[in-house]
Amino acid sequence: MSSTTKSISLREAQKIVLLSQKLPTQKVATDAKNVTLSAIEHLGYIQIDTISVIERAHHHTLYNRNSSYNSDHLQTLVSDKKVFEYWAHAASFLPMADYRFSLPRKHAIASGKQKHWFKRDEKLMNAVLERIKFEGPLMAKDFDKKGVKHGEWKTAPTKQALENLFMQGDLMITKRVNFHKVYDLTERVLPSTINTKTPTEEEHGEFLIKKYLRANGVGKLTEMTYLLKNMKPLVSKALEQLLLSGDIIKIHVADHEYYILPESLELLNTPLTRKKLNILSPFDNLLIQRKRTSEIFNFEYLLECYVPQQKRKFGYFTLPILWGGKLVARMDSKADRKEKILDIHQLTLEPSLKKTEAFAEALNKELKLFLKFNKCTSVRLHKTIPASFQHYFEQSYPELFV
Incomplete structure (x- = not known):
């Protein structure tokens, strides 16, 4: 590792990523x-x-x-x-x-x-x-x-x-x-005022890099060019120029090397709200690159609607749950719009989740908002893993459940 390359902890990287998102x-x-x-x-x-x-x-x-x-x-x-x-x-x-x-x-x-x-x-x-x-x-x-x-x-x-x-x-x-x-x-x-001048390769490469890093905090070349055909050479060249100019820098997180905007390191001084819980879409910008999600959040995620039913582990349409700065659970859900009921077919807690009582309280608070967002009025909970959480959750917050 170069003596000039900054190193931050995985926890710090997670904070930068979440605040950037x-x-x-x-x-x-x-x-x-x-x-x-x-x-x-x-x-x-x-x-x-x-x-x-x-x-x-x-x-x-x-x-x-x-x-x-x-x-x-x-x-x-x-x-x-x-x-x-x-x-x-x-x-x-x-x-x-x-x-x-x-x-x-x-x-x-x-x-x-x-x-x-x-x-x-x-x-x-x-x-x-x-x-x-x-x-x-x-x-x-x-x-x-x-x-x-x-x-x-x-x-x-x-x-x-x-x-x-x-x-x-x-x-x-x-x-x-x-x-x-x-x-x-x-x-x-198109609005008459919009700029329709085709960017140069240098402009395009710089745009892709800076846009990605502002939104995602830290990033690798493969992440910045995710599913963008024939863009790696252009972005790689732009990375070299931006490193030379100091517009971006390299940092080490655990065993991985990332690029970051220098100003993004200031996010470490910004508080991260850890009480608020988010039920995320499988296509959320935070999660869309599954390998990155695994490396930064230690969360292996697969959208199983594309997997044969008998091979599913977590459910057809599982929503990752973010709480306390970590991905701590997954909720397989479906909105029954006719009955206005949100079916939770399976709620799976990560083994690392220990504060289940505080988690249940945060989930209850968010579910009330999530129900309204999905035009539902109540929850039908079918199964939790571990099974002991189901009875506790339903008894603790009976007003949510049918």
């Missing part, structure tokens, strides 16, 4: 919608997911950053042209202020340097583009021919054309109707 949730006194926008701008992206076992991931992630979050915020911010949909490591909501940094990917797809998963049909793409040009915003179903079936796992050719046009930047999404995308010409969606 705006966790645990802080109460806000300012306009709630602006707090949501600020969270998106700080985190850099909010992943969109279609699973609606509980409230969808993009709402869930923002709920954990804004105590006054409302699910209408996202659509309003899209309508106000403060946020737009595109691709980060996955489909996401992105800050409009960062629009120009989506251009390198769009240009690469348009030129054929980067492949999209749908086959390109230039003639059909042009026809789709012309219809939107003259008719205005349209959804994929507006192109469907009645009676034509494409098969359970097939995507209609016009939908493929729309997505290719979207990914290469000719179209943007103006809103969603019942979660269906509404497409329009990019020139009609």
Whole structure:
């Protein structure tokens, strides 16, 4: 280890990461919608997911950053042209202020340097583009021919054309109707004041690094380029330049070497709220890189909805629970919206969790808010591990349970 390389403890690294992620949730006194926008701008992206076992991931992630979050915020911010949909490591909501940094990917797809998963049909793409040009915003179903079936796992050719046009930047999404995308010409969606100058490779690399480190505290090259095709050489070069300039530094945490912004070390002087509990989405920015979650929080996590039922250990849609600066439990849940009951199929405590009474009190407090967020009024608890916790929890807080 170099004598000039700073070393911090794993506990200190966890604190920096959580504060950088705006966790645990802080109460806000300012306009709630602006707090949501600020969270998106700080985190850099909010992943969109279609699973609606509980409230969808993009709402869930923002709920954990804004105590006054409302699910209408996202659509309003899209309508106000403060946020737009595109691709980060996955489909996401992105800050409009960062629009120009989506251009390198769009240009690469348009030129054929980067492949999209749908086959390109230039003639059909042009026809789709012309219809939107003259008719205005349209959804994929507006192109469907009645009676034509494409098969359970097939995507209609016009939908493929729309997505290719979207990914290469000719179209943007103006809103969603019942979660269906509404497409329009990019020139009609973009604010007139937005910077549309394509960044240089140096600018792009620096942006990716600084954006990642502000949102995540510490990071490695592999983490900064997670699922970003062909970006490692560009980001690696930018890292060298930023190290030379002192804009970033290296630190050691246990057996791992990370990059960090020097000012992020000042977060060690900021108190971390340890009483507040957060029930997290599987797609939360804190958790999305599972290897990183394991290394920093010693928490092995797998979303088991993609695992055959007989092989599941924790449940179909397990939500990690953050408390006391640690990931201490997992809750397999489903919102029964008709009965307004949140089913907790299995609540599993980590073996390291010792203060179960204080944990139960914190979970009870958060569950009351989580129920409201999911439009439920009570909890149906099926199973806990250890089993002894179920009776204790239900008896301690009977007002929550049916």
